[in-house]
Amino acid sequence: SQTIHQWPATLVQPVGSPLSLECTVEGTSNPNLYWYRQAAGRGLQLLFYSVGIGQISSEVPQNLSASRPQDRQFILSSKKLLLSDSGFYLCAWSVSRDSPLHFGNGTRLTVT
């Protein structure tokens, strides 16, 4: 069966520090991969998605970036965090663009 791992679960970082969140998927090949952000009391905002190695699409302008160095690995990064980057970050995978998403358990990021 397929599983998705996301770490760390919680992270507290100072403003201006770098960020690296990692997500890996097991049990499937060539998945679509996604990074979402969920602000408190708000819906899911799609940040990035990838249909293959090295292929990244950005949905919103921001100081975050994403990379997919391997088929089942998706990384969310920032060179300098802003206070507004605080939130709950979720990685997800799917078989195709319009198929159900399967989410990891998220990383709660607090920028201080």
Next chain:
Amino acid sequence: QKEVEQDPGPLSVPEGAIVSLNCTYSNSAFQYFMWYRQYSRKGPELLMYTYSSGNKEDGRFTAQVDKSSKYISLFIRDSQPSDSATYLCAIPNNNAGNMLTFGGGTRLMVKP
């Protein structure tokens, strides 16, 4: 107008009550929709995946669509405290290559 809208709640009901959760949507061409359940500090998990042509029942959960009113609903019978969570609907967005658009979620509290 947002593509998909949900009442954020919270919706508080006694144990055993029938719960009705609703989403309104603006895209009239979707073929299927999904309901996700999200427990606190966890990622959303797929609860139901339903084609738009009819209702679907799975145990205590029933998903319905009313195309004339552009409403999709999730009913929970004999609600339990373990049903306390945030429920999100998701519909493929024709304007975004059929990628899923999520509602903001309705927080449900079932009191024993």
